[in-house]
Amino acid sequence: MTTTDSTTEPDETESAVETARRQLERAAAHLDIDEGVIERLRHPTSVYRVSIPLERDDGSQEMYTGYRAHHDSVRGPYKGGLRYHPGVTEDECIGLSMWMTWKCAVMDIPFGGAKGGVIVDPKDLSSNEKERLTRRFAEELRPMIGPMRDIPAPDMGTGPQSMAWFMDAYSMQEGQTEPGVVTGKPPVVGGSYGREEAPGRSVGIVTREALAYYDRDPAETAVAVQGFGSVGANAARYLDELGASIVAVSDVDGAIYDPDGLDTGDVEGHDESPGMVSGYDAPETLTNEELLELDVDVLIPAAIGNVLTGENARGVDADMIVEGANGPTTSTADQIFEERDVPVIPDIIANAGGVTVSYFEWLQDINRRSWRLERVNEELETEMRRAWTDVRREYESRDVTWRDATYIVALERIAAAHEARGLWP
Numbered sequence: 001m002t003t004t005d006s007t008t009e010p011d012e013t014e015s016a017v018e019t020a021r022r023q024l025e026r027a028a029a030h031l032d033i034d035e036g037v038i039e040r041l042r043h044p045t046s047v048y049r050v051s052i053p054l055e056r057d058d059g060s061q062e063m064y065t066g067y068r069a070h071h072d073s074v075r076g077p078y079k080g081g082l083r084y085h086p087g088v089t090e091d092e093c094i095g096l097s098m099w100m101t102w103k104c105a106v107m108d109i110p111f112g113g114a115k116g117g118v119i120v121d122p123k124d125l126s127s128n129e130k131e132r133l134t135r136r137f138a139e140e141l142r143p144m145i146g147p148m149r150d151i152p153a154p155d156m157g158t159g160p161q162s163m164a165w166f167m168d169a170y171s172m173q174e175g176q177t178e179p180g181v182v183t184g185k186p187p188v189v190g191g192s193y194g195r196e197e198a199p200g201r202s203v204g205i206v207t208r209e210a211l212a213y214y215d216r217d218p219a220e221t222a223v224a225v226q227g228f229g230s231v232g233a234n235a236a237r238y239l240d241e242l243g244a245s246i247v248a249v250s251d252v253d254g255a256i257y258d259p260d261g262l263d264t265g266d267v268e269g270h271d272e273s274p275g276m277v278s279g280y281d282a283p284e285t286l287t288n289e290e291l292l293e294l295d296v297d298v299l300i301p302a303a304i305g306n307v308l309t310g311e312n313a314r315g316v317d318a319d320m321i322v323e324g325a326n327g328p329t330t331s332t333a334d335q336i337f338e339e340r341d342v343p344v345i346p347d348i349i350a351n352a353g354g355v356t357v358s359y360f361e362w363l364q365d366i367n368r369r370s371w372r373l374e375r376v377n378e379e380l381e382t383e384m385r386r387a388w389t390d391v392r393r394e395y396e397s398r399d400v401t402w403r404d405a406t407y408i409v410a411l412e413r414i415a416a417a418h419e420a421r422g423l424w425p
């Protein structure tokens with residue numbers, strides 16, 4: 001790996017959209033792409049902001065703010081998750097929507113990029129309140145979404161139940177059942193088997209491929225995973241089954257650590273019991289910051305963004321980082337890892353199993369067919385291997401980081417589509 005100068009000075013407070021733009025500039029520097037196309041990709045096509053009134057269970061009324069950012073749809077309908085988190089911002093949604101555009105292109109699936117969310121802590125809401133919030137959010141977003149226009153999905157703080165409510169609210173307004181309007185639903189209402197596990201599974205598959213690339217044996221690999229939700233728990237369990245030793249996992253309150261390896265099937269995940277990881281009876285407890293600096297073979301940040309920064313990147317002792325979360329590494333940290341020769345396998349391929357199985361779900365919905373779990377997992381394996389081979393080819397043939405190689409694969413496809421369709425009237 002070699003160092004490539006970054007085009008601008010990064011700073012530690014950079015937002016997701018700033019990180020996403022810096023990553024775009026870096027990859028573009030390796031390609032001969034029309035500057036007009038790059039300029040187009042620096043910006044979202046549109047960003048919607050909605051107000052969501054909610055009557056709480058005690059009769060009080062509160063107003064919440066929600067967003068949906070559309071980044072690019074040159075390759076197909078907008079696609080991306082909905083996040084319920086107190087830290088949601090417009091800029092975050094734009095940055096996350098840009099990452100969705102690249103993610104779909106790396107996987108070569110016919111979708112563009114979108115992302116949305118509501119500024120709310122879902123742990124503060126009862127199940128009934130969450131249902132009312134989700135239904136009203138779906139009603140407010142109805143003009144900009146649809147099975148051929150923009151297809152939301154789960155992200156942090158949302159899951160299959162929220163997607164079922166969302167689909168029902170949209171369908172009631174349309175006057176007909178529209179399962180293809182969202183993915184990540186429970187299978188009983190048109191969801192795909194394997195979708196919930198898919199982003200974590202793909203993190204596991206990509207980690208397995210990266211270990212093989214560096215001639216490392218999974219059975220001799222110690223892994224630390226930050227976040228034990230949809231992505232973290234499924235990645236940890238996949239790698240545990242592969243023979244790796246999962247020495248640490250965490251939730252928002254802290255981490256548990258066992259140098260001999262935890263039984264990941266016995267630790268309850270965020271979906272089973274939010275916030276229970278840190279209460280598990282493990283030999284040692286750590287802070288989330290300590291988990292990130294453990295001496296392990298693989299570190300998988302799978303919770304929130306910007307956890308690997310200029311402050312802690314030199315203290316990270318892992319031989320390899322695989323990004324389970326979206327945007328866990330700031331530009332400064334990325335530069336430090338590059339200087340230190342620590343490979344960082346980026347989010348836009350590592351967790352792309354989620355949107356890939358979402359695509360399978362959408363195909364099942366529009367064809368009114370259901371695939372068996374075995375078929376979903378087999379097709380996911382095929383698509384992940386194909387994407388990994390495309391990225392590895394760029395990595396080996398150019399002197400770039402894994403992130404740049406992944407962006408190069410994505411950008412070439414997006415630019416070719418823009419050039420074919422014609423961009424500037």
Ligand SMILES: NC(=O)C1=CN([C@@H]2O[C@H](COP(=O)(O)OP(=O)(O)OC[C@H]3O[C@@H](n4cnc5c(N)ncnc54)[C@H](OP(=O)(O)O)[C@@H]3O)[C@@H](O)[C@H]2O)C=CC1
Binds near residue numbers: 155199228
């Ligand atoms: N769900 C999906 O389909 C996909 C998600 N992603 C990305 O993966 C990441 C995680 O999403 P997902 O697994 O769905 O989220 P979940 O809500 O299912 O789980 C999040 C996990 O992270 C923990 N967590 C939350 N805040 C912090 C914090 N400040 N420090 C440490 N841990 C924290 C939570 O702890 P607690 O249980 O205590 O709340 C929980 O264990 C996000 O970046 C998301 O964008 C990427 C691709 C697809």
Ligand SMILES: O=C(O)CCC(=O)C(=O)O
Binds near residue numbers: 152183326
């Ligand atoms: O499944 C999807 O459509 C998108 C999931 C998502 O939000 C992500 O990959 O970050």
